[in-house]
Amino acid sequence: MSYSTLFQRALVLIITVSTTLLSCQDKTTTTPDSGQLIENVHIVDVREGTVSDLQHIVIDSGRITAILPQEVETKTFVNRIDGEGAYVVPGLTEMHAHIPSPPTSEERIEATLFLYLAGGVTTIRGMLGHPRHLSLRQEALDGAVLSPRIYTSSPSLNGNSIPDAETAIARVRQYAEEGYDFLKIHPGIKRPVFDSLVRTAKEAGIPFAGHVPVDVGIRHALESGYATIDHVDGYLEGLVPESAGVSPDANGFFGFNFTDLADTAKIAELVALSKERNVRIVPTQSLFERWFAPTTADSLLAQEEMKYMPAATLENWRTVKNQYMEDPAWDPEKWKRFDAIRLHLIAALSAEGPGLLLGSDAPQLFNVPGFSIHHEIDGMQRAGISNAEILRTATLYPAQFFEMESEFGSIAVGKSAEFILVKGNPLEDLDALQELQGVMLRGNWISHDVIQSELARIAKLDKE
Numbered sequence: 001m002s003y004s005t006l007f008q009r010a011l012v013l014i015i016t017v018s019t020t021l022l023s024c025q026d027k028t029t030t031t032p033d034s035g036q037l038i039e040n041v042h043i044v045d046v047r048e049g050t051v052s053d054l055q056h057i058v059i060d061s062g063r064i065t066a067i068l069p070q071e072v073e074t075k076t077f078v079n080r081i082d083g084e085g086a087y088v089v090p091g092l093t094e095m096h097a098h099i100p101s102p103p104t105s106e107e108r109i110e111a112t113l114f115l116y117l118a119g120g121v122t123t124i125r126g127m128l129g130h131p132r133h134l135s136l137r138q139e140a141l142d143g144a145v146l147s148p149r150i151y152t153s154s155p156s157l158n159g160n161s162i163p164d165a166e167t168a169i170a171r172v173r174q175y176a177e178e179g180y181d182f183l184k185i186h187p188g189i190k191r192p193v194f195d196s197l198v199r200t201a202k203e204a205g206i207p208f209a210g211h212v213p214v215d216v217g218i219r220h221a222l223e224s225g226y227a228t229i230d231h232v233d234g235y236l237e238g239l240v241p242e243s244a245g246v247s248p249d250a251n252g253f254f255g256f257n258f259t260d261l262a263d264t265a266k267i268a269e270l271v272a273l274s275k276e277r278n279v280r281i282v283p284t285q286s287l288f289e290r291w292f293a294p295t296t297a298d299s300l301l302a303q304e305e306m307k308y309m310p311a312a313t314l315e316n317w318r319t320v321k322n323q324y325m326e327d328p329a330w331d332p333e334k335w336k337r338f339d340a341i342r343l344h345l346i347a348a349l350s351a352e353g354p355g356l357l358l359g360s361d362a363p364q365l366f367n368v369p370g371f372s373i374h375h376e377i378d379g380m381q382r383a384g385i386s387n388a389e390i391l392r393t394a395t396l397y398p399a400q401f402f403e404m405e406s407e408f409g410s411i412a413v414g415k416s417a418e419f420i421l422v423k424g425n426p427l428e429d430l431d432a433l434q435e436l437q438g439v440m441l442r443g444n445w446i447s448h449d450v451i452q453s454e455l456a457r458i459a460k461l462d463k464e
Helices: 003-019 106-118 131-142 165-178 191-204 218-224 253-261 264-276 285-290 297-301 304-308 311-326 332-351 372-382 387-394 396-401 430-434 448-459
Strands: 036-045 050-060 063-069 079-082 087-090 092-097 121-126 149-157 182-185 208-210 228-230 280-282 418-422 436-441 444-447
Touching (some): 092 396, 106 121, 106 131, 106 436, 106 448, 121 418, 131 149, 149 165, 149 208, 165 191, 182 191, 191 208, 191 218, 218 228, 218 264, 253 332, 285 332, 297 311, 304 448, 372 387, 372 430, 387 430, 418 430, 444 448
Parallel strands (some): 036 079, 036 087, 092 121, 121 149, 149 182, 182 208
Antiparallel strands (some): 036 050, 050 063, 087 418, 436 444
16 A cells, blocks of 8 residues: 555545534534634643643644633634543654655555654654655645654764765765755764764754764764764763773763763763753663663563564564673663663753753664653653653754744644644643544644554554
């Protein structure tokens, strides 16, 4: 089935189910604001961390055109959806997402995009770009594919793809001209090559983000002006005193080997430098709490959300995790100490640094798109971050990061209608975000029934 056929099927479901929610009032009666009405909802103000009790939201041409008090008569609106006291929250942003690329089928690519929506994610930042993602980005905005808003990185820049300065300069210019939103940095880049990359990126006006190559180091990376550093990469290595006399290349996975050498008194210095240089951090804590934690592959694969992933992907995840846990160098007690340092860093970067952006690294090991963002939220809570601040890392802060605060990230008149309806108040309990009643995607209402129907279909892909 082609992606266009999949989209058409989903669109038919949206129209069919949504019409059952519309008012049965005389359709000849209209109002000056004769758009779609979402009535009887509480609106979460993510900026202030407050809730406006029962309101009505008017949507026309994909935008919020009015927010009305409960007392306003709404029976004259033709297209009405009764929110029944649900809470309206800005759509979530997944700041470390992955989008499949060819030769993956178009059906599976679109299924992945829908999984993000099913988790309440209306914007994604793709972290491993491909030319297909450039066209998908526009198709998503045009409504030709049912997808979150897309920002996409370039293809990987790493020690193999840019072995020298000349190649780095050529690739940076190429990716800027091709229209990628930013450059993706991977490990292995030597410092002189990295410096050439940075100079060319600044000349071309394209940001760069991702990993911190060992030869670059966290301090030089921060001073160079990353847009984001993901995975808290390089920070643990930056806590090791020079007196330890270790080779940076001996760091292991994200500094795991240096766990017992780290001096946490150095955290304040790195956090201050991060804030001074305004480098945002995308922790992807859920990746470390699932892939690298002392949890068995079988227990993770037994989770309900795994049914939405291809069988071959699940088997690969099992193999990789088992290999990791069987490595003699892996120590569950050391992992606990490693994780405690990460949580300390994350808490400090949130409280005293430039702030965090929510991202889980889906679909990587045991992180299913749309579901993993909620595991990431759990990780942020374990770091001691408040519910209101966590909400901002997924809504307001990403909009500010993309310089799109006038378009999305909060609920206000004039903004794009990109929000979710949930049963409970997420300021009190963030698990409420998992009780999704529907997604408003740039004016297109995707109801709970539509989401469940499409999820059931995705669960059968590659299994029949």
